[in-house]
Amino acid sequence: MAVDATQPYDDQNIFAKILHGEIRSRKVFEDEHTLVFHDIAPWAPTHLLVIPKGAYVSWDDFSEKASDAEIASFVRVTGKVAREAGLVESGYRLIANTGLDSHAEVPHLHVHILAGRQLGPMLVRNDSRR
Template sequence: MPIDATLPYDDTNIFARILRGEIPSTRVYEDAFALAFHDIAPQAPTHLLVIPKGRYVSWDDFAAKADDAEIAGFVRAVGHVAREAGLVEPGYRLLANIGGHGHQEVPHLHVHIFGGRQLGAMLPR
C-alpha cells in the first residue's frame, strides 16, 4: 500500500529494521552514509536497493534535513554500487518512489537500481 511521504519517520519500517540488523539482508555495500542490498523480490536480473542510514521518509525530507556530507555520501554510494555491479557500460535505471502517487511502499527513502537487461520504456503509455 502506498504511503504518505509527508508522515513522520516510522522506526518500525522494514528498512529501519534491516539497518538495525533485526531483519537479514544480502548486503553488497555499506559505509557511514548508506547501505545497499539485494531486493527480495527482484524485478530485473540486477535489482539493488540503496538506503541512507539516516531517518528520512522521502527525497524531500532528505534534501531538507540531511547535511551536505550525508547527501554527498548517499549519492556517491548509489554510483559506487552501480559501478561495482557492472552496470555503468550497459546502462541501468534508478528509481525512487515518493509518496502515494509515486507508489512508495516503505516509509524510508530508498533508491532502486535496476539493470542486467534492456528495461524498456520508463512509464507505460
C-alpha cells in the same frame, strides 16, 4: 499499500529493521551513512536498494534535513555500486518513489538500481499533453 511521504518517519518499517539488525539482508556495500543491499523480490536480474542510514521518509525530507556528508555519501555510493557491479556500459535505471501517486511502499528513502536486461519504457505517454 502506498506511503504518504508527508507522514512522520516510522521506525518500524522494514528498512529501519534492516538497519537495526532485526532483519537480515544481502549487503553489497556499507559506509557510515549509506547501506546497499539486494532486493528480496527483484524486478530485474540486478536489483539493489540504496538507503541512507538516517530516518528520512522521502527525497524531499532527505534533501531538506540530511547533512552534506549524508547526501554526498548517498549519491557517491549509488554511482560506485553501479560502476563496481559493471552496470555502466549496458545501462541501468534508478528509481526513487515518493508519495501516494508514485506507489511508494516503504516509508524510508531508497533508490532502486535496476539492470541486467532491457527494462522498457518508464511510463506510458499521456497523449493529452499534445
